[in-house]
Amino acid sequence: MSELMLECDGASLHVESEGDGPPVLVPSGAGTAFYRNSLSSALKERLQLVHVEMRGTGGSAGNLNGASFALFADDLERVRDALGFGKVFVLGHSNHGCIALEYGLRHGEHAAGIIAVGSVPDFREAFALGQSRFEAEASPERRGALEKGMAEFAAIPFGNEPNDELMLRRYISMTPLGWLDPAFDQRYLWGERAPRGMATYLGWMAGFAPTWNVAPRLNEIPAPVLAISGRYDYLCPVHLWEDAIKDGATIDLAVMEQSAHNPQVEERERFDETVLAFVDRYGSRL
Incomplete structure (x- = not known):
């Protein structure tokens, strides 16, 4: 594994890279350990996972003043450019899936594909819907x-x-x-x-996320989008993706029937197959 610090518009971003293959940016606001440990060795044999800690968290410096998922997407774009990648895949889990979707909207010309795992396209009702379910x-x-x-x-x-x-x-x-x-x-x-910074980041996210909705704009993303959701996810309910598709969104939705919020662990083999098939399908876009 290699790591470095990148200066990005008033913040220093800590970046860790592991694996070999097509580059996949993996944003995180709660340290890199969770994704280094939950994403499988099989993925790392086929993909270069580039973990990017959001400003003010983990090993990254800066603060969350004026933060938004769009700002974090811009930070990912600065990382992509600094590392000299042409196009990249972006894989975001949970609220980081929102960052991945924003990247597709804001920097789609540099996205080979967007992968949102255990996430939602519309966070406004996610918590309430999950609770009612x-x-x-x-x-x-x-x-x-x-x-x-x-x-x-x-x-x-x-x-x-x-x-x-x-x-x-x-x-x-x-x-x-x-x-x-x-x-x-x-x-x-x-x-x-x-x-480090987990409390501040999740506190910010809990306040910001209920204002965020890109469901009506999903078809504006020029790159292919894959959503992977667990059927029994009560934090980011799959129904919000199903509703977006009913409303005309042309995305790929893979529902993991034996998973909740963390299909990368709960159905590791099927998750890996789904991600790698998506990368293989759209790798020519790199």
Whole structure:
């Protein structure tokens, strides 16, 4: 793995690269460990994954003043240009899928393809829709696991923990919303410590995301778009992609029927096959 710092419009961006093959930019606002650990070695044998930490998070400097998914997409474009890539694929998971879509809208001439994983094209109703689905569908076991996790988080003596660690533990307490197995232990994916800036970034995201919607503009993206969603994702519900397609969006949607928010782990083999088939199909655009 190689790493470097790139100066980008008032911020210094930490970039890590692993694997070999067509370049794939992977944005992250909560450290690189989660994606380095959750994206498989099989992908890294075929793709060059370029992890870009958003300004003010992880090893990147800067702040989130005036931040938006569009700003982060512009940062990705500066990274692409600085590294000398022609066209790239962009793979964003969860809210980072919104950054990938913005990249397609703003810098589509340099995109070979956009891959949004466990994400949505319209965040305005995502949280409310996910909550209503959970209330309608969740088993007693899943409900109990969520209640237990939230109670354990509430019992933490907050004054004794750094904000980033608290945010990570809060996120983990919501495991039944984001994993098909409500008892899945995801802590190992995050590395030894909570990512620097995670609390600030997710706090910003929780306020900004409900204002964001590109569903009506999906067909303006000149590059092909692949959305990969878990059927049981209560954080970024697949229904929002299905609605966009009903409204005329011409994208590819792969629904992972045995996954929630993290199909790259929950259905690793099918996820890898889906991503690699997309890259193979559109690799000639590089």
